[in-house]
Amino acid sequence: METVTITLDGVEVSGYSGMTILDLARESGVDIPTLCHDRYLAPTGACRLCIVEDESSEALLASCVAPIRPGMVINTQSPRVMERRRLLVQLMLASHPDSCLVCDKGNQCQLRKLGAEMGIGLVELQKIPRLAAIQEVNPFIERDLSRCILCAKCIRADQELVVEGAIDYVGRGFATKPATLNDMPLENSECTFCGTCVAHCPTGALMEKEKSYRGTATKTVDTVCPFCGCGCILHLEVKDNQIVRVKPGESPVNHGTLCVRGCYGYDFIQSPERLTSPLIKVDGEFQKAPWEEAISRVAAEFKRLKQEHGADSLAVLGSSKCTNEENYLLQRLARVALGTNNIDNGSRLYSATSRVGLGQSIGFPGTTNSFEELEKSEVIMVIGANPVVSAPAVGYGIKRAAKYNGAKLLLVDVRPTKLNPFAHIWLKPKVGTDVVLLNGLARVIIEERLFDEEFVTRETDNFDELSDSLKPYTLERVEKVTGIPRQDVQRAARTFAQAEWASIVYGNGITQYVNGVDSVMALANLAMLTGNIERRGGGIFALQRENNAQGACDMGSLPDFLPGYQSLDDARARSDFERRWGSSLPGNAGLSALEMIEQAEAGKLKGMFIVGENPASSFPRPSLVRKALASLEFLVVADMFLTETARLADVVLPSASFAEKEGTVTNFEGRTQSVRKAIEPIGECLPDWKIILQLSKEMEQPMPYSSPQEVRNEIEELLPFYQRPASADLEKEDLDWAELESDSVRTRRLYKGPFPSGFGRLSPAEYTPPADISGDGYPLTLLSGSILPHFGSGTRSLRASRLKEFSPHSWVEVSQDDAKHLGLGDGDPVKVVSPVGESTTTVRVTGSLPSGLLFMPISFPDSPVNELFDIKLDPRSKAPFLKSCTVRVERIKP
Numbered sequence: 030m031e032t033v034t035i036t037l038d039g040v041e042v043s044g045y046s047g048m049t050i051l052d053l054a055r056e057s058g059v060d061i062p063t064l065c066h067d068r069y070l071a072p073t074g075a076c077r078l079c080i081v082e083d084e085s086s087e088a089l090l091a092s093c094v095a096p097i098r099p100g101m102v103i104n105t106q107s108p109r110v111m112e113r114r115r116l117l118v119q120l121m122l123a124s125h126p127d128s129c130l131v132c133d134k135g136n137q138c139q140l141r142k143l144g145a146e147m148g149i150g151l152v153e154l155q156k157i158p159r160l161a162a163i164q165e166v167n168p169f170i171e172r173d174l175s176r177c178i179l180c181a182k183c184i185r186a187d188q189e190l191v192v193e194g195a196i197d198y199v200g201r202g203f204a205t206k207p208a209t210l211n212d213m214p215l216e217n218s219e220c221t222f223c224g225t226c227v228a229h230c231p232t233g234a235l236m237e238k239e240k241s242y243r244g245t246a247t248k249t250v251d252t253v254c255p256f257c258g259c260g261c262i263l264h265l266e267v268k269d270n271q272i273v274r275v276k277p278g279e280s281p282v283n284h285g286t287l288c289v290r291g292c293y294g295y296d297f298i299q300s301p302e303r304l305t306s307p308l309i310k311v312d313g314e315f316q317k318a319p320w321e322e323a324i325s326r327v328a329a330e331f332k333r334l335k336q337e338h339g340a341d342s343l344a345v346l347g348s349s350k351c352t353n354e355e356n357y358l359l360q361r362l363a364r365v366a367l368g369t370n371n372i373d374n375g376s377r378l379y380s381a382t383s384r385v386g387l388g389q390s391i392g393f394p395g396t397t398n399s400f401e402e403l404e405k406s407e408v409i410m411v412i413g414a415n416p417v418v419s420a421p422a423v424g425y426g427i428k429r430a431a432k433y434n435g436a437k438l439l440l441v442d443v444r445p446t447k448l449n450p451f452a453h454i455w456l457k458p459k460v461g462t463d464v465v466l467l468n469g470l471a472r473v474i475i476e477e478r479l480f481d482e483e484f485v486t487r488e489t490d491n492f493d494e495l496s497d498s499l500k501p502y503t504l505e506r507v508e509k510v511t512g513i514p515r516q517d518v519q520r521a522a523r524t525f526a527q528a529e530w531a532s533i534v535y536g537n538g539i540t541q542y543v544n545g546v547d548s549v550m551a552l553a554n555l556a557m558l559t560g561n562i563e564r565r566g567g568g569i570f571a572l573q574r575e576n577n578a579q580g581a582c583d584m585g586s587l588p589d590f591l592p593g594y595q596s597l598d599d600a601r602a603r604s605d606f607e608r609r610w611g612s613s614l615p616g617n618a619g620l621s622a623l624e625m626i627e628q629a630e631a632g633k634l635k636g637m638f639i640v641g642e643n644p645a646s647s648f649p650r651p652s653l654v655r656k657a658l659a660s661l662e663f664l665v666v667a668d669m670f671l672t673e674t675a676r677l678a679d680v681v682l683p684s685a686s687f688a689e690k691e692g693t694v695t696n697f698e699g700r701t702q703s704v705r706k707a708i709e710p711i712g713e714c715l716p717d718w719k720i721i722l723q724l725s726k727e728m729e730q731p732m733p734y735s736s737p738q739e740v741r742n743e744i745e746e747l748l749p750f751y752q753r754p755a756s757a758d759l760e761k762e763d764l765d766w767a768e769l770e771s772d773s774v775r776t777r778r779l780y781k782g783p784f785p786s787g788f789g790r791l792s793p794a795e796y797t798p799p800a801d802i803s804g805d806g807y808p809l810t811l812l813s814g815s816i817l818p819h820f821g822s823g824t825r826s827l828r829a830s831r832l833k834e835f836s837p838h839s840w841v842e843v844s845q846d847d848a849k850h851l852g853l854g855d856g857d858p859v860k861v862v863s864p865v866g867e868s869t870t871t872v873r874v875t876g877s878l879p880s881g882l883l884f885m886p887i888s889f890p891d892s893p894v895n896e897l898f899d900i901k902l903d904p905r906s907k908a909p910f911l912k913s914c915t916v917r918v919e920r921i922k923p
Contacts, residue, residue: 035101050092050103051079061105062114062143064231065180066093069285070189075181078117078143082107089113115147123154125232126175134233135245140178141232157203167216168239168831169293170227174206177234183207183226190286192428193447195220221817222835223421224292225285228276237274237293239831250707251278253694254291255350255687256820258573259283259400259422260696261291265688265707272298272688272707281401282696288421289832290820295688296829298708302670304683305712315671315681320713320723327638327680328727330663331367334636340368340615344625344634347374347586348641349575351717352692352704354740356577356584357592358721358732359640363619365612366730370597370619371634374586375642376578377622381906382540383571384582386549390792391562391569392784394594395579396698398532398568404430405566408453408528412441412552413463413538417448419815420572420697423534424448437528439521441466442538444812444884445877454521458511460810460882460913464544464796467551469507470522472499474558479526481560489557489789498793510796526559530566537574537814541912546905547794557789573697574821580695583748588619593748609747612730621907623648623900630657638665640717641684645673646890647822649898649909650866667720672824673890683714690716692737701751799913807864807915809847811883811897814912819888826888839870839892841885843918844878851918858921861885863897863914869921883916 031046037057044053049072054061064076074091081092084102089109104110121140129141136142163172179198184207187196195218199208209218227235246266254261262278272295277287297303307323308315318326334342345363347356356374363372384394391397403409404426417424428451430436437453440446443460458466474480475496485492504515525531533556539548552569561567573579585592595602597616607614620628626648628634637658648654651673658664658677666678675681689710695701710716715723718737725732734740745752818836819826826832841861843853853859857872861883870885870892878884885894898911 033097033099035097035099035103037103038105044097046096048097050081050090050095050097050101053097054081054092054103054105059105061092062146063093064139064143064178065182067182067186067229067285070182070185070229073181073185075179076117078114080110080113081105082110115149118144118147118149119152119154121178122149122152124157125178128176132176132233133236138233139231163214165214165216165238167214167222168834169222169224169237169289170215170220171236171238172215173234173236176232177206178232179205179207180231181207182229182231183235186225186229186285189433190284190429191221191223191225191425192432193219193221193223196226221421222289222293224275224287224289225277228287228292229285239834240274246273250705252687252705252707253576253702254287255576255825256290256294257420258576258578258697259420260576260694260698260700260702261287261422262702263287263291263295265295267707270708282700283422284425286422286425289818290826293831294820294826294829296831297669297825298686298688299711300670300828300830302828303711303714304669304671304681305714306683307713308671308681310679320715323680323682324723324727327665327682327724330679331636331638332728334663335367338635341371341619342633342635343367343369344371344620344628344637345373346622346625346637346639346642346644347372347581349374349376349573349578349581350641351581352577352690352694352737353580353584353701353744354692354737355640355717355721356581356586357740357744358718358725358734360585360587360592361610361732362721362725362730364614365610366725366728368615370588370615370617371625372586372619373588373622373625374578374581375622375644375647376573376575376581377908378647378911379537379540379574379908380571380578380582381621381908382545382903383549385906386546387553387569387571388594389790390550390553391557391789394582396568396570397556397562398565398570398698399700400426400570400698402565402568403427403532403534403570404434404436406430406436406528406530406532407566408437408439408525408531409534410439410441410525410532410555411448411534413540413548414534414536414572415442415444415446415448415538415814416534416536416572417446418817419536419574421817423570423572427451427534437524439525443879443882454517454524456513456517456521457879458513460812461542461544461799462511462796463539463542463548464551464794465502465507465510466513466518467548467555468499468502468794468796469504469511469518470525471495471551471554471558472502473504473519473522474526474555475499477523477526479523480558484560484563485558485791488563488784489791491791495554495791495793498795525555528559530564531556531559531561532567532570533561534570534572536572538912540908541910543799543903543910544797545903545908545910547796550792551794553789554791554794557791562784562789571697574815576696577694579697579699580693580701583695583751584744588621592744593750605747609743621902623902623909624907626654626657626900629661632660635661636663636665637661638667639674639678640667643668643672643674643822643824645677646824646893647895649895649900649911651890651893651895652866653900667717668824669714670824670828682720683712684720685710685714685716689714690718692716692718693741805864807862807917809881809883809916809918810913811841811861811863811885811894811916812913813885813887813894813898816886816888819886821888823888823890839886839889839894840873841870841883841918842873842875842878843883844880845874845876846880847883848872848874851920853918853920860919860921861894861897861916862919863916865899866896868892868894868896883918
């Protein structure tokens, strides 16, 4: 790039062609005030406060939009500049209400701050009153446009970062204002209540409406969002040991944005339902107990069961919400103190399929590239995922790539989503037929020789076997099975293969089907055939539901792998851990999560320790799960709340929330980030790592750690891909444990080269047709999934007051045709019945679903959609099928 030298406040400074004066000034440490500028938004020069004087031309320039030119002599503090800035602030204050003392923005108001810095007191200009507050019924955002300065930050954040298009300018002159279409309330618009506009607003025009706690923060802490697998950074503002508010933190993942869960879902921390002391069940009733008694009781019972029934009569279910350090300690507790490999975590429900499918094909069980590279893709295929809901930061990135970077979006989904307006091609396969579609795409790519021959020859094997396996998947068969016209299949295959950089994003809509493993391998085949494993703008992006699903598995909270996916059959790996831990380790693979439930029901499993998971709600057939857990001789649960699972326990241990502990988590792309303590634990709550250490010590297997940092040091020593360069500082930078080309993280990769083992394996993927029982009284197909205001089984989001107020109960979406046929209307109470269970809810009629298809959210235990699914496990991944089933709908008569 061409170097450009200018004189800035009397000093020669150099920048690059294309930089603005403001960019160069900030890089040089020169402060220029702004109200409309933001590093994540395109500059517009709306507020004009950043004006500077070019002494070579005597022009006043808005520095945020004026590019640097050779020979410029810029003065940022000249008398002309200071006079104009002062006048601009006075004009803004003339249209601003005199309500600073009662405005909740307080000292964070940037306009007030600038006025104070310029010494502006009483404004002598004529006051021009602006619009008053707008009435809203949502619990998240309130608008008072009398305080609006028309900086357009809210509009640009909405359109450039979130790419929602919910607000824009309406009116002219003094009537100009940011508003929704037809000036309707936010809750009736396209607004998703992500809070991004509120975070970027420089005044009190946009504010949080219902706050869990009011006041001016006395300290701030950056940490990682506790919800989905994106790993967004939260900027927590704290006062009086309470979270006052949350804003987007600096991160390459969330780019100055959050979603409604991240911004307003932290209320659960102060929920009155929080457990504050250990509980021991006596005669069927819980009684408070001191920690010493509770831990002693747990250790004594586990030792008794181990002695009477053997180590494999015990099991541990860890959490994809706990930190890396906690999961590492938990699997060590299971293998050393209890002596069993019966250790698993909650991600078994949705990510085990990826571990098997990607592990067998590319050799690494997770995402191959960084999120930053996704936005650089020329083509993005989204299949089996609705990232706008399940992983909003990824959804924003996909929309930005499509709208602003020209990426072509191939959307594969039977239901319309908010990605549809951005789709280049929308393919709507019949439920459960993804493997057929993917094999059809691969066959077109091979037959038309659109594959990357050099990459396939040099980096993969098994091409001939794959090619032979694809012969049955003719375009005619693909169209017949999936319902997608053959010309659309051809067009999608050509679009994907002809792109230089192409990415694949997938989620639970792939992994929770009967063909899940084969579908994942088929996706890997597409990426390898087109050479999009190694390329920077391509790759496979396996979305994770929880914030540490990737890390929990990396840490060895799995029944068949030691930490770092080192096999139990690897004698050398086992020897390394045995030597480090000073104990022999069991060699046989343990029970997976659902197998634990089956063995408990059979009476073979006697005791369980469940940490941060709620299987009595999140697993299939919750009624059977509860029955199995109740049959255990001894059940211990560590959680923040008395969940459906905790109510069955003999001992309940109160856990600290994400804001009350330290550690690290690893997001879906392999980026490891720090969880930082913002407040002291409520009551007698303890972080899970302390609970595990106390229990291990009581079981006469003490662990030599006194802090998460000491655990982290051991992780980095024993797990090759968690090792970092000496110069890396986890407190200052996030790491994604990539190939290290020097003493810093250069590439966004989890391993050296395209494949850890040296070659990728092109694997034939077979299609297993779903059992057709629609003629047996179950004519409809139900899809289950996430919704934006809630998360997982709802343990936390239903205890976040604002999220619950906005979305208090479950529903089932029914198409207009089916509603008419069944005589149903909005709000009608119904019973949804499957071959194995039933659930009651209310009807929501929609025009977006095709006939014969229903949708029901997973986050409401009072209307358990998982009750409709049988406990059937994929033999390879040991994961249940939780995405679709056949049902009928029955009206509940009043």
